[in-house]
Structures are given as C-alpha cells and as structure tokens.
Amino acid sequence: MSVWYVAHGDELLIDVDDYMRPSKSGCPWGEAFFRRRLRDAITAGKLRVREVWLINSSSARHYHAIVRLCAAMQTLPRLIWQLHLGSDLYRGRADLMRFYRGWDSPSLLILPQPIPYFYRPSDAACKCREKHITEQQFQLGAAACPVWRRYRGASPWELFGPSYREPERFVPLPLGKVPLDLIMECQTCRK
Numbered sequence: 001m002s003v004w005y006v007a008h009g010d011e012l013l014i015d016v017d018d019y020m021r022p023s024k025s026g027c028p029w030g031e032a033f034f035r036r037r038l039r040d041a042i043t044a045g046k047l048r049v050r051e052v053w054l055i056n057s058s059s060a061r062h063y064h065a066i067v068r069l070c071a072a073m074q075t076l077p078r079l080i081w082q083l084h085l086g087s088d089l090y091r092g093r094a095d096l097m098r099f100y101r102g103w104d105s106p107s108l109l110i111l112p113q114p115i116p117y118f119y120r121p122s123d124a125a126c127k128c129r130e131k132h133i134t135e136q137q138f139q140l141g142a143a144a145c146p147v148w149r150r151y152r153g154a155s156p157w158e159l160f161g162p163s164y165r166e167p168e169r170f171v172p173l174p175l176g177k178v179p180l181d182l183i184m185e186c187q188t189c190r191k
C-alpha cells in the first residue's frame with residue numbers, strides 16, 4: 001500500500017535526501033538548510049509555523065519534513081520556501097514547473113503507510129507496494145497506478161526533456177562566448 005499526502009495550502013513539504021550529509025561548511029545539510037533556516041524565518045516573522053513533522057521514509061537516511069503553517073499561503077511562495085528550507089532541487093524544479101503548467105498538486109509525499117498520529121488523513125491511497133518509478137508508470141500508460149495518474153500522470157522529461165544515465169565526460173568550456181558544439185558534445189559523439 002502507498003499513501004499519498006498532497007501539500008495543502010498551509011503545508012510545506014521538504015524532501016531532505018540525507019539529513020547528515022555535510023554542507024559546504026561541514027555542517028549537516030538538514031541542520032544548515034532546514035532547522036536553521038526555519039528557525040531564522042520564524043524569528044524574522046517570515047513564516048508563522050504551527051507544527052513541524054519529521055518523517056523517515058523508505059531509506060534510513062531519507063527524511064521528509066512537513067511544516068504546518070498557521071495560515072494558507074499561495075502556491076508559488078510555498079514552493080519557493082520549500083527550496084529555501086533545503087528541499088531537493090530536482091523535486092523542487094519539477095514542482096515549480098508543474099505549478100507553472102497549472103497542475104493542482106505540484107508537491108506531494110508518498111509513503112508506505114500513514115504517518116502515525118498525524119493531524120490529518122492522507123489525500124489518497126493506492127495498492128502499490130513498490131516505489132512509483134516515473135519511467136515505469138509512464139510506460140504502463142492506461143494500466144499505470146490510477147492515483148499516480150491522477151496526481152502525476154507525466155514524467156519529468158515531459159517537463160524538461162529526457163535525461164540520460166550514461167556517464168558524462170568532462171568538456172572544458174572557455175570563458176566568454178561558449179561554442180554551442182561544445183555544449184552539445186556527448187560521450188558517443190566524441191571527436
């Protein structure tokens with residue numbers, strides 16, 4: 001089973017991939033970009049926060065935080081706050097693009113079970129036990145998970161173009177005007 005939490009107007013969903021990963025200063029990522037920035041935003045009166053939930057998801061080092069605000073906020077500033085509070089950039093950029101494209105559920109959290117003692121029920125549930133891998137769901141077409149289709153239904157490569165997993169070689173770029181053929185160089189077109 002998977003349960004789906006779609007960010008409500010008064011919620012920030014923060015995806016912290018590895019809370020203890022060192023940031024540039026050596027300070028743990030979650031500390032530098034989540035707890036400290038959240039504290040500073042509250043202190044500065046920029047965010048009015050009702051409660052904070054930290055959830056450990058599929059992998060032991062992967063955390064999600066839900067910041068429940070005192071009042072609803074518009075979607076765009078919510079998405080920006082999520083990024084400011086250290087949420088995963090790849091997820092964040094897709095959330096922003098989905099919002100721009102007019103999707104009504106740009107940020108969501110999928111968990112194997114409901115969050116214990118959480119203040120509200122989840123927004124949806126499906127029978128999938130495995131992680132919803134976008135690529136697989138997308139290929140399933142009409143047979144894809146109906147909840148995935150309802151809330152996602154498109155892949156990041158529809159938003160940004162396909163991504164490739166092949167290793168990339170380093171192409172040094174000159175300062176100033178960069179020739180486009182250098183940008184377009186890839187592993188298979190090596191000169």
Ligand SMILES: [Zn+2]
Nearest residue numbers: 126127128145
């Ligand atoms: Zn599903």
